[in-house]
Amino acid sequence: GESVGLHLPTLSVQEGDNSIINCAYSNSASDYFIWYKQESGKGPQFIIDIRSNMDKRQGQRVTVLLNKTVKHLSLQIAATQPGDSAVYFCAENIEGAQKLVFGQGTRLTINP
């Protein structure tokens, strides 16, 4: 749903470990979801997307899971690397609307 200006939660993992970043969305009419990575001072970078007719989608080292029953989205990053350190946002698109609404975001830190 709409972010209301909350400060970012953080997640720290050891390099090489897997990480899971979670996102709750509020609008049951949302039918398209995207995960973005944002590095400091830069715009969001597309990671992976999923439509509401799917519950899982895999990319290179990343997997997105969608649970429409509880309106929950997760991003799994396998074998994390230092370059994965960034802020990760989920975004939802409501069916029939053009705009993309961003979730709260999570700061991921990879420890060497």
Added chain:
Amino acid sequence: GAVVSQHPSWVICKSGTSVKIECRSLDFQATTMFWYRQFPKQSLMLMATSNEGSKATYEQGVEKDKFLINHASLTLSTLTVTSAHPEDSSFYICSLWSRAPPRSWGYTFGSGTRLTVV
């Protein structure tokens, strides 16, 4: 992939002046353009949506007379922050969306503009 050019990447202006930010699509025609604002350690907040040739639609709480959006062509959108004040200091990001091939159903983001009002 699609390329969006946003500039300036950063700007410092005096309180009371206006600042224009440009967002340009380099390799596709953008049907719709979005403008977001992001305060430190916060998420992206949608400010407005504009379709080429029509007036922008502003989100609740965003002053349309203060944040002027022009979407005169399918490749260029501008955001002008008028009579800027220190509280307008933020990171502004544009996003382009196109239904037309080769980029159907996709959002592409600019690199952002850091605005500091002193």
